[in-house]
Amino acid sequence: MSENKLAGTGCPILVPFSERKPLEEIERSIIKTYRNKLWTKFVKAIDEFKLVEEGDRVAVAVSGGKDSMLMAKLFQELKRHGKINFELEFIAMDPGYHESIRALLIDNCNYLNIPIKIFESGIFEVADRIAKDYPCYMCARMRRGALYSKAKELGCNKLALGHHFNDVIETIMLNVLYSGNFKTMMPKLKAENFEGIELIRPMYYIEERHIEQFTKANGIWPINCACMVAAEKIANKRYEIKELIKELKKKFSDVDKSIFNASKNVNMDCILGWKKGDKKYSFLDFYDE
Numbered sequence: 001m002s003e004n005k006l007a008g009t010g011c012p013i014l015v016p017f018s019e020r021k022p023l024e025e026i027e028r029s030i031i032k033t034y035r036n037k038l039w040t041k042f043v044k045a046i047d048e049f050k051l052v053e054e055g056d057r058v059a060v061a062v063s064g065g066k067d068s069m070l071m072a073k074l075f076q077e078l079k080r081h082g083k084i085n086f087e088l089e090f091i092a093m094d095p096g097y098h099e100s101i102r103a104l105l106i107d108n109c110n111y112l113n114i115p116i117k118i119f120e121s122g123i124f125e126v127a128d129r130i131a132k133d134y135p136c137y138m139c140a141r142m143r144r145g146a147l148y149s150k151a152k153e154l155g156c157n158k159l160a161l162g163h164h165f166n167d168v169i170e171t172i173m174l175n176v177l178y179s180g181n182f183k184t185m186m187p188k189l190k191a192e193n194f195e196g197i198e199l200i201r202p203m204y205y206i207e208e209r210h211i212e213q214f215t216k217a218n219g220i221w222p223i224n225c226a227c228m229v230a231a232e233k234i235a236n237k238r239y240e241i242k243e244l245i246k247e248l249k250k251k252f253s254d255v256d257k258s259i260f261n262a263s264k265n266v267n268m269d270c271i272l273g274w275k276k277g278d279k280k281y282s283f284l285d286f287y288d289e
């Protein structure tokens, strides 16, 4: 990989409003200033989808980006509240970050008191070598595998990822508009190739703009874009969908909630066909029942 492929220019950069706030202030803001926007929504997803249960050992995947750094702090808060008896591990996979990115990850985790375990995977190099035309797909698959393996090695039964509300609705819209199917990103799922591990997404109800507010107001500089492979090479459909939803929201402010709720309110009497497991069904299969 040559230096000119380094990422950064194509990604939106989150610039903090202020100096980094003291740790205690940052932690307190989660349950005070951002109680409704962050804390309540985190707990809601955990309760509603039963994401964390007694005796769990959760590996929290921290990339150093704004979402997963906040997730780490939310988990620490959940543990501090002590209602559920569970254990935490914080893991970061270094896919071959630029050294300045790795240093930023370490500095942020130290400052925020997140006891991170970093491990190397060399995924950037592999994706660049074996999948020049579709590095993002390969990178994402290998990343998931590397995180599951590490979680398993640490004796965890859950792997938590920092996907949030906007990731969810963007996924729904990407599937409807580009793939012609209706599929959402699930709040939890059982890992196919890693027995005994579940993937959980506790930030399911948290809106990205609130994560941004929290991050900026507390003076945190997250890793914005650390990709060393695809940087600017790949047209980002997800980014286009994000912009589309923003436009739609100007005309109908609850459009994001409607997109989300559509996945909770599928009416099986008014649908032409669906898939369950490997089997496909048509409404006609049940028409005369």
Ligand SMILES: Nc1ncnc2c1ncn2[C@@H]1O[C@H](COP(=O)(O)OP(=O)(O)OP(=O)(O)O)[C@@H](O)[C@H]1O
Pocket (backbone or CB within 6 Å): 060, 061, 062, 063, 064, 065, 066, 067, 068, 069, 091, 092, 093, 094, 095, 143, 147, 160, 161, 162, 163
């Ligand atoms: N290198 C990594 N090490 C550990 N976890 C990771 C890594 N990359 C991604 N993840 C996990 O996967 C989630 C989704 O990754 P994605 O690249 O879509 O991040 P993102 O939407 O930019 O979120 P973040 O702000 O946390 O980076 C992250 O929130 C994090 O939990």
